[in-house]
Amino acid sequence: MVKNAMTADFLRSAYGGESMAHMRYLIWGEIARKEGFPKIGTLFEAIGYAEYVHANNHFNVLKEQKGDYTVPAGGVFGIGSTVENLQGGIDGELHEVEQMYPVYLQTAEFQGEKGAKRSFHYALEAEKIHAKMFKEAQDSAKSGKDYDFEAVYICPVCGYTVLDESPDVCPVCGAKKEIFKEFK
Amino acid sequence: MVKNAMTADFLRSAYGGESMAHMRYLIWGEIARKEGFPKIGTLFEAIGYAEYVHANNHFNVLKEQKGDYTVPAGGVFGIGSTVENLQGGIDGELHEVEQMYPVYLQTAEFQGEKGAKRSFHYALEAEKIHAKMFKEAQDSAKSGKDYDFEAVYICPVCGYTVLDESPDVCPVCGAKKEIFKEFK
Numbered sequence: 001m002v003k004n005a006m007t008a009d010f011l012r013s014a015y016g017g018e019s020m021a022h023m024r025y026l027i028w029g030e031i032a033r034k035e036g037f038p039k040i041g042t043l044f045e046a047i048g049y050a051e052y053v054h055a056n057n058h059f060n061v062l063k064e065q066k067g068d069y070t071v072p073a074g075g076v077f078g079i080g081s082t083v084e085n086l087q088g089g090i091d092g093e094l095h096e097v098e099q100m101y102p103v104y105l106q107t108a109e110f111q112g113e114k115g116a117k118r119s120f121h122y123a124l125e126a127e128k129i130h131a132k133m134f135k136e137a138q139d140s141a142k143s144g145k146d147y148d149f150e151a152v153y154i155c156p157v158c159g160y161t162v163l164d165e166s167p168d169v170c171p172v173c174g175a176k177k178e179i180f181k182e183f184k
Numbered sequence: 185m186v187k188n189a190m191t192a193d194f195l196r197s198a199y200g201g202e203s204m205a206h207m208r209y210l211i212w213g214e215i216a217r218k219e220g221f222p223k224i225g226t227l228f229e230a231i232g233y234a235e236y237v238h239a240n241n242h243f244n245v246l247k248e249q250k251g252d253y254t255v256p257a258g259g260v261f262g263i264g265s266t267v268e269n270l271q272g273g274i275d276g277e278l279h280e281v282e283q284m285y286p287v288y289l290q291t292a293e294f295q296g297e298k299g300a301k302r303s304f305h306y307a308l309e310a311e312k313i314h315a316k317m318f319k320e321a322q323d324s325a326k327s328g329k330d331y332d333f334e335a336v337y338i339c340p341v342c343g344y345t346v347l348d349e350s351p352d353v354c355p356v357c358g359a360k361k362e363i364f365k366e367f368k
């Protein structure tokens with residue numbers, strides 16, 4: 001339940017941004033596979049799932065705010081090489097980490113909106129990791145190598161993202177190891 | 185390749201709208217399953233995939249228009265009963281069928297944008313079917329019954345949607361029977 005119009009606007013914008021990010025990561029993941037980077041393909045797919053989790057969380061907080069809205073939301077466009085697409089991923093994630101989610105989170109706190117605060121906090125923590133992983137994947141791709149990992153694990157509650165082994169308890173939301181979703 | 189700014193704006197808006205529709209149909213599909221309407225859950229999932237196809241098509245036409253944009257896009261919000269969620273589906277699809285895609289298509293034609301014209305045409309044809317199926321599903325759900333079908337088939341090229349058997353050739357884009365994606 002959201003009481004304040006500004007927080008509701010920000011939740012809708014964040015939902016729009018996460019929905020578009022989910023979509024372009026699936027598209028860029030296919031390109032990575034075609035270019036001979038199957039692991040980077042899996043990374044895009046897994047992180048796309050984390051954005052799905054964020055979009056779901058925002059949508060759920062807005063559960064009672066029924067109706068049609070025109071939503072302004074940030075998106076990165078273009079299809080290029082995997083190195084270029086990863087740059088699109090880095091740019092989008094860094095915008096969320098440095099500008100968008102800190103402001104949205106601060107507003108939710110200021111307006112006393114607990115559900116939105118949790119949803120924005122979950123996303124912000126995951127995006128930090130996404131920016132870092134896309135950068136590492138890009139460094140590999142630049143030297144013609146695929147990104148190196150066994151599997152990507154995503155927390156289905158908050159989108160927390162980790163390579164190779166899921167933690168006993170999610171460090172962001174406390175979810176248990178068993179419910180993490182594996183991508184390999 | 186898109187040459188005109190207005191067509192490019194409309195493609196980005198349509199991409200934003202399709203990305204959000206894809207996302208909310210997955211969410212509403214889960215609700216339908218929990219409410220004891222597994223077929224309506226499958227219908228939401230399948231139509232969500234058709235919206236994924238539309239978003240992909242629009243994004244691909246915009247391939248060369250690289251960069252960050254703030255995109256205004258229409259979205260339906262709220263989580264209620266399956267009957268209510270289907271009304272959200274009907275409202276969104278009818279807006280696309282009666283207002284959004286006819287105007288976007290007309291503009292693409294006026295500006296001589298062939299790629300956009302095809303992408304908008306594909307979406308418009310599928311949305312007509314989506315509106316009709318959601319209405320039928322809602323009529324069933326209102327009398328406490330699940331929607332009745334064996335499987336949903338989606339054309340992965342244009343999003344054409346049909347129940348029970350895929351056609352030999354997609355009536356909208358000409359794709360072959362074998363590539364249709366089945367949901368059951």
Ligand SMILES: [Fe+2]
Nearest residue numbers: 018051054123
């Ligand atoms: Fe996210």
Ligand SMILES: [Fe+2]
Nearest residue numbers: 093126127130
């Ligand atoms: Fe992210």
Ligand SMILES: [Fe+2]
Nearest residue numbers: 155158170173
């Ligand atoms: Fe978590």
Ligand SMILES: [Fe+2]
Nearest residue numbers: 202235238307
């Ligand atoms: Fe669509």
Ligand SMILES: [Fe+2]
Nearest residue numbers: 277310311314
């Ligand atoms: Fe549709």
Ligand SMILES: [Fe+2]
Nearest residue numbers: 339342354357
């Ligand atoms: Fe088709």
